[in-house]
Amino acid sequence: AAGLSQKPLCEMTQTRDGVRVRLLVNINLLSELKTATDLNAEGIGLYRTEFPFIVRPTFPSEEEQYVVYRRLFEGMAGRLVSIRTLDVGGDKVLAYSNITSGDNPELGLRSIRFSLYHRNLFKQQLRAILRAAAGADHPRIMFPMISSIDEFREARQIVCECIDELAQEKLAHHPDPAIGIMVEVPSVVEIIDGLAREADFFSIGTNDFVQYTLAVDRTNEKVAQYYRPWHPAVLRGLARIVRAAVSAGTDVSVCGEMGHEPEYIPFLIGIGIRTLSVDPGSLLAVHEQIRGLPLADAEVYAQDLLAEETLGAVSGLLGRYARGSG
Ligand code: PEP
Ligand code: MG
DSSP: OTTSOSSOOGGGOBOTTOOBOEEEEEESSGGGHHHHHHTTOSEEEEEETHHHHHSSSSOOOHHHHHHHHHHHHHHTTTSEEEEEOOOOBTTBOOTTOOTTOOSSGGGSSOTHHHHHHSHHHHHHHHHHHHHHTTTOSEEEEEETTOOSHHHHHHHHHHHHHHHHHHHHTTOOOOSOOEEEEEEOSGGGGGGHHHHHHHOSEEEEOHHHHHHHHHTOOTTOGGGGGGOOTTOHHHHHHHHHHHHHHHHHTOEEEEOSGGGGOTTTHHHHHHTTOOEEEEOGGGHHHHHHHHHTOOHHHHHHHHHHHHHOOSHHHHHHHHHHHHHHHO
16 A cells, blocks of 8 residues: 555544544454554454464463453553454354354354353453453443343343452452444344343444344355345345444444445445444555545435345346446
8 A cells, every 4th residue: 555644544534525434443363453553443343352262272261361351452542442252153163162062053052152151251251351451441342142132131240240249359440341242143133222222332243144144154155155245134134223223322333344345335334334343454445445435325325225125136236336436
């Protein structure tokens, strides 16, 4: 990107007509933090905690986790940092633990279900996050694969227990992090208004939302042609989630891959998304695309897409739009 300023001001990312869009990053490895801060990302929209678990021969201790999480809060001081609790199972396997296996791992004891079942591991992780967040300005904890309001309450209750315990133990911690959910299981769409009232924020995981809405394994190449984020059920589901969040005043962002794909960015902005969390390597391109995008056009375009009922009609519109603006 020669010729561009070394440090693009992502704080200044806005549509062509001046509507602010916040750009956050997805972080898998601490080594990616440098790219994110060099590019002046406004914060971390998703830190995937699986990696400290995957690289060790056994479950990391509370202390080992604390050290990793602390570096995130220090590296992003003053900015938003969203840490997702453990999302093992499905495509994210722990070699030393067979407790996530099952004949159908994508639908098995994974993700938040694993954490609620192995409550001691969950509490260790939450304590490590809360301690690492001591003094942080905008810490956020989010739970992956939430499928009901009850499950969200149960997980949040455990965070509250951890906060009480840390206070009793007089250990430095953050007493009041924002607590939100990954929206990625289609069962929440029908109850999304209630969830929007309860959760502090939504982060939409389109990778899994597409997988589960369409019943297509996201990692199986044999069915890759069925993995279609432009399916009308996906687009309408996303629009409904955003509408519920906006009307409840609940912060909402997209952290799945649709958030950095040029063909979907106008749609996402058009349905009301104002925060995208993308891989550090995509940040600049997303920033540039949004700067060229007029909001009014994106809104009309999104409504046109939502009106279509077939895959063919939607992909026709996507293609025409891409050619028209390309
Ligand atoms: C998603 O499902 O879209 C997501 C961001 O989470 P992951 O890719 O880690 O499952
Ligand atoms: Mg996911």
